[in-house]
Amino acid sequence: MEPNQVNEAITEYITTGKDRPNITPDEYMFSIEKTKGRIAESLIQELFTVEGYEVTKFGLENLYPGFYKKIRNNKDEASTSIRKSPDLVILNPINNEMYYAEVKYRTNGKFGIGKSNFKHYEQRFPDCLIFLVSPTNINCIPFCELKEKKSIDFNRTDEFLLRNNELFDLRDESIENFERFATMFFNEEFFSKYSEIRDFIKKTTQ
Numbered sequence: 001m002e003p004n005q006v007n008e009a010i011t012e013y014i015t016t017g018k019d020r021p022n023i024t025p026d027e028y029m030f031s032i033e034k035t036k037g038r039i040a041e042s043l044i045q046e047l048f049t050v051e052g053y054e055v056t057k058f059g060l061e062n063l064y065p066g067f068y069k070k071i072r073n074n075k076d077e078a079s080t081s082i083r084k085s086p087d088l089v090i091l092n093p094i095n096n097e098m099y100y101a102e103v104k105y106r107t108n109g110k111f112g113i114g115k116s117n118f119k120h121y122e123q124r125f126p127d128c129l130i131f132l133v134s135p136t137n138i139n140c141i142p143f144c145e146l147k148e149k150k151s152i153d154f155n156r157t158d159e160f161l162l163r164n165n166e167l168f169d170l171r172d173e174s175i176e177n178f179e180r181f182a183t184m185f186f187n188e189e190f191f192s193k194y195s196e197i198r199d200f201i202k203k204t205t206q
Contacts, residue, residue, distance in 0.1 A: 112151025
């Protein structure tokens with residue numbers, strides 16, 4: 001830049017509603033998938049809250065959702081590191097022990113980790129707990145253990161059921177109530193409607 005040279009001002013136009021460019025099917029589905037994930041996340045948050053734990057949302061998508069959308073496709077190291085953060089922080093008020101929690105939902109009760117998706121957990125959140133919500137159960141497994149197994153079918157084992165987890169002193173009836181509550185959202189009718197919505201979006205936004 002030459003001495004005394006002034007940068008030219010850049011005008012950014014913000015639009016809403018019908019003035020915005022066409023929304024792509026991928027953008028619609030991204031928002032719908034995030035909504036589905038937040039339902040599972042809220043179930044875990046409220047379960048622990050009702051049991052007396054202190055729970056706060058964590059991660060970029062919860063703290064700065066607008067910023068998250070701007071960098072969600074970035075491949076640089078900084079963006080990836082920021083995006084790949086746990087969903088919640090759970091605090092036991094009795095002993096002040098704190099846990100990072102990543103919440104996932106899977107229809108089939110199966111979950112596996114890819115090296116690229118979770119490499120930042122190994123570096124920054126090695127003690128993170130992975131909660132998996134399915135239409136029938138809530139499971140919890142430490143990240144380090146899931147990393148060793150690489151993938152697991154939670155339908156085939158009771159070992160990781162939340163009610164069997166010794167880290168937390170949760171009442172069985174509370175877990176059962178929230179597992180039943182989950183079926184209000186994740187049931188056959190829900191998945192049928194979800195498929196209809198996905199097909200409708202693809203058809204009407206092409």
